[in-house]
Amino acid sequence: xxxxxQPEKATRRVRKVEDPKARHQRHEAMEALKxxxxxxxDFSKPLSSxxxxxxxxxxxxxxxxxxxxxxxxxxxxCIQIPYEIIYAMDAVPVRLxxxxxxxxxxxxxxxxxxxxxxxxxxxxxxxxxxIPGVDKLDYLVHPTTCDQKxxxxxxxxxxxxxxxxxxxxxxxxxxxxxxYWRRTIRKFTKDLSKDLGRKINxxxxxxxxxxxxxxxxxxxxxxxxxxxxxxxxLGKDIFLITNAFFFDDIERWTEMTLAVCSExxxxxxxxxxxxxxxxxxxxxxxxxxxxxxxKLPYMIEQADGVIVADESCSANRLFNDMVSVDxxxxxxxxxxxxxxxxxxxxxxxxxxxxxxKRRLKELIESYNVDGVxxxxxxxxxxxxxxxxxxxxxxxxxxxxxxxxxxxxxxxxGGQLSTRIEAFMESLKVKNRRKQEG
Amino acid sequence: MMINKIFQKIQKADIRKFRFWIQLFLxxxxxxxxxxxxxxxxxxxxxxxxxxxxxxxxxxxxxxxHQLARPWERLFSGASLGVLSAFGVFIxxxxxxxxxxxxxxxxxxxxxxxxTALRKRLGIPYSTYSEESFKSLKKIKYIFLLIVLxxxxxIGAGLLDPEWRGAFCKMCPGRLITPMFVGDFSQWSIDFxxxxxxxxxxxxxxxxxxxxxxxxxxxxxxxxxxxxxxxxYIFSPFALLKLKKDGEKCTKCGDxxxxxxxxxxxxxxxxxxxxxxxxxxxxxLKCVAACPEEDALQVDIVKWAIFKSxxxxxxxxxxxxxxxx
Ligand code: SF4
Ligand code: SF4
Ligand code: SF4
Ligand code: SF4
Ligand code: SF4
Numbered sequence: 001x002x003x004x005x006q007p008e009k010a011t012r013r014v015r016k017v018e019d020p021k022a023r024h025q026r027h028e029a030m031e032a033l034k035x036x037x038x039x040x041x042d043f044s045k046p047l048s049s050x051x052x053x054x055x056x057x058x059x060x061x062x063x064x065x066x067x068x069x070x071x072x073x074x075x076x077x078c079i080q081i082p083y084e085i086i087y088a089m090d091a092v093p094v095r096l097x098x099x100x101x102x103x104x105x106x107x108x109x110x111x112x113x114x115x116x117x118x119x120x121x122x123x124x125x126x127x128x129x130x131i132p133g134v135d136k137l138d139y140l141v142h143p144t145t146c147d148q149k150x151x152x153x154x155x156x157x158x159x160x161x162x163x164x165x166x167x168x169x170x171x172x173x174x175x176x177x178x179x180y181w182r183r184t185i186r187k188f189t190k191d192l193s194k195d196l197g198r199k200i201n202x203x204x205x206x207x208x209x210x211x212x213x214x215x216x217x218x219x220x221x222x223x224x225x226x227x228x229x230x231x232x233x234l235g236k237d238i239f240l241i242t243n244a245f246f247f248d249d250i251e252r253w254t255e256m257t258l259a260v261c262s263e264x265x266x267x268x269x270x271x272x273x274x275x276x277x278x279x280x281x282x283x284x285x286x287x288x289x290x291x292x293x294x295k296l297p298y299m300i301e302q303a304d305g306v307i308v309a310d311e312s313c314s315a316n317r318l319f320n321d322m323v324s325v326d327x328x329x330x331x332x333x334x335x336x337x338x339x340x341x342x343x344x345x346x347x348x349x350x351x352x353x354x355x356x357k358r359r360l361k362e363l364i365e366s367y368n369v370d371g372v373x374x375x376x377x378x379x380x381x382x383x384x385x386x387x388x389x390x391x392x393x394x395x396x397x398x399x400x401x402x403x404x405x406x407x408x409x410x411x412x413g414g415q416l417s418t419r420i421e422a423f424m425e426s427l428k429v430k431n432r433r434k435q436e437g
Numbered sequence: 438m439m440i441n442k443i444f445q446k447i448q449k450a451d452i453r454k455f456r457f458w459i460q461l462f463l464x465x466x467x468x469x470x471x472x473x474x475x476x477x478x479x480x481x482x483x484x485x486x487x488x489x490x491x492x493x494x495x496x497x498x499x500x501x502x503h504q505l506a507r508p509w510e511r512l513f514s515g516a517s518l519g520v521l522s523a524f525g526v527f528i529x530x531x532x533x534x535x536x537x538x539x540x541x542x543x544x545x546x547x548x549x550x551x552x553t554a555l556r557k558r559l560g561i562p563y564s565t566y567s568e569e570s571f572k573s574l575k576k577i578k579y580i581f582l583l584i585v586l587x588x589x590x591x592i593g594a595g596l597l598d599p600e601w602r603g604a605f606c607k608m609c610p611g612r613l614i615t616p617m618f619v620g621d622f623s624q625w626s627i628d629f630x631x632x633x634x635x636x637x638x639x640x641x642x643x644x645x646x647x648x649x650x651x652x653x654x655x656x657x658x659x660x661x662x663x664x665x666x667x668x669x670y671i672f673s674p675f676a677l678l679k680l681k682k683d684g685e686k687c688t689k690c691g692d693x694x695x696x697x698x699x700x701x702x703x704x705x706x707x708x709x710x711x712x713x714x715x716x717x718x719x720x721x722l723k724c725v726a727a728c729p730e731e732d733a734l735q736v737d738i739v740k741w742a743i744f745k746s747x748x749x750x751x752x753x754x755x756x757x758x759x760x761x762x
Contacts, residue, residue, distance in 0.1 A: 173706070178691075210755070213752065320688065321690040321692075322690075324696060324729070326727075329557075329560055340692075344690030344691070358684075358685070
């Protein structure tokens with residue numbers, strides 16, 4: 001195991017009583033490394049272009065290196081905060097949604113016992129002032145999406161941060177909500193520019209829209225390969241790639257993702273597959289797997305499944321909908337950016353879940369899915385509540401679904417993996433019967 | 438193979454440029470065609486105004502209003518075979534191209550697009566209707582259609598004074614604007630011969646002023662009120678060119694809606710209908726070009742798709758694609 005490099009003096013002090021921050025960082029590094037090792041070494045035929053991403057996570061979480069310099073850092077607490085606007089001011093958005101058990105524990109004090117691991121972990125991280133890849137935050141934006149996120153704003157403020165409250169509608173079909181959200185984004189654009197002292201103009205916004213668009217396209221290109229009969233890339237790698245988007249430099253990220261595309265495409269030509277011939281094709285949906293909480297994708301693929309598609313805000317939803325502009329002027333571009341984030345979103349916080357159902361159906365058909373794994377963080381009301389209707393829809397479609405409630409604790413492991421193995425086995429049996437019958 | 442390649446090329450086409458040149462070409466034909474003896478008839482299903490003495494083809498409403506105003510004994514006799522055949526020609530023209538007449542051929546429509554281009558050049562934002570005003574204002578075009586169809590019939594039946602002859606033409610901005618392109622400003626006057634004439638011609642002038650102001654701030658302002666558009670809608674289910682949607686592929690992202698000049702809500706939010714052409718639509722295809730989902734929107738001629746929404750085409754038009762690809 002790699003140790004944190006620390007100066008002589010600090011180590012000596014550690015022996016007496018370890019500085020809580022250093023201790024926290026040590027735990028975090030251990031957690032990160034454990035997951036990275038598992039993802040990297042427990043699967044055969046790794047893609048060499050994935051090395052960049054493995055090393056990136058190691059750099060950020062184990063070696064604590066900083067990625068960006070001299071640019072203002074804007075912390076975001078949801079995918080609803082428009083990247084395009086932040087990039088247009090030459091600032092860097094860093095998504096703070098956190099996946100560490102270490103942080104979940106230290107954030108536990110703020111929240112009731114049965115509440116969302118992600119929200120707890122994010123609070124824990126903010127409490128430790130331990131932002132991945134970044135020295136300090138210049139700005140913090142928090143949307144009013146689900147209840148737990150919304151209420152946690154006041155806790156983040158209690159810790160001592162200035163938080164920008166971004167108002168988000170929870171009905172998305174009406175004209176009012178469209179207009180309301182556009183207004184929110186127009187205001188955010190003005191406020192951010194004023195607070196950071198950075199200008200935004202036609203040209204910078206256009207190039208930011210295109211930068212994000214290119215990143216999205218790279219992801220879409222990768223996803224196309226997952227539709228194929230022999231899938232050249234595993235879902236655990238995809239989640240790692242999309243998680244890197246949270247903090248990586250966007251242009252480098254795009255370049256590296258395209259490198260993965262090329263290698264995976266070459267594999268398709270060779271005819272090598274990342275999964276077995278009979279591996280059940282899985283659609284993952286529900287609460288977002290965020291590094292290092294990738295245990296579910298890990299277990300699924302260790303049990304010989306292959307995640308070919310997902311519907312979650314740490315992957316698919318980040319990249320799915322794209323900005324379309326009619327007139328390349330500020331007045332139209334800002335609204336266009338706003339629309340991208342609201343209208344196509346399949347987040348469970350909205351009143352209706354028809355769009356999510358339609359998205360799942362579409363994914364099942366075009367990615368030729370055998371089974372669905374639905375994860376809900378214990379205490380996430382909205383995902384727990386939607387489970388029922390999704391279950392019914394899957395029954396109607398004849399697609400088996402496994403529903404699991406999880407949190408970030410490693411203790412759950414054994415029981416969870418048994419359930420997943422059994423589910424994969426049942427899918428295989430079903431497939432075999434279908435082939436024979 | 439070859440056909441496939443061409444098809445792929447079309448999917449990535451810059452629809453704006455394509456449209457601009459077609460519109461310009463047809464504008465010249467319709468407005469200046471007379472100079473070179475072009476005459477495509479008097480049954481054209483768009484506002485190519487007959488008051489333009491050099492028109493290369495004339496708006497069907499001119500002859501329609503004239504023909505319907507015949508005394509009823511004549512209208513409903515064998516002598517009206519001409520009326521029927523004119524109607525047949527109109528239908529034929531329309532059925533082939535559907536509302537694409539509006540998006541690509543109508544001189545009055547093209548003029549509005551030019552005014553929009555001017556506004557854009559000045560960097561002035563456009564405005565839109567609220568949902569409520571949209572719903573109530575859109576009915577106006579059907580009232581105008583009633584004027585076009587019913588008034589002449591009432592005149593023929595002797596129930597309405599002949600002073601109302603060609604009433605809609607007198608009110609129509611096309612009559613005042615189109616002739617100006619051939620240097621004829623004579624339509625800009627008020628006819629004092631009777632109270633009705635004063636009313637109609639004053640209305641015409643006012644409407645024309647509103648036309649200019651309106652289309653400067655609202656894209657395709659006039660089309661929203663156009664009775665020809667209402668008339669089209671009656672026959673569009675039978676047209677060969679179709680605008681289709683596959684709701685299963687649609688994410689309801691609203692990209693199509695936000696570029697739609699006519700603010701057609703259904704284009705994004707209706708995921709049930711297959712035929713997605715609505716009465717206000719001008720068949721400009723901006724929506725198809727702006728949709729990022731493969732095959733969610735498409736244009737068919739009879740059964741064959743000629744233009745579809747594709748991710749690649751979307752990316753190219755938005756400048757997301759690298760030069761290398
Ligand atoms: S997992 Fe549920 S509770 Fe947690 S942030 Fe997401 S929606 Fe909110
Ligand atoms: S005045 Fe209007 S309705 Fe009459 S012919 Fe001209 S364009 Fe057509
Ligand atoms: S709706 Fe517009 S484009 Fe169509 S005929 Fe009327 S004025 Fe012309
Ligand atoms: S742009 Fe395409 S995917 Fe988006 S709402 Fe319109 S039709 Fe649907
Ligand atoms: S629905 Fe499409 S074709 Fe019709 S007017 Fe709107 S953008 Fe144009």
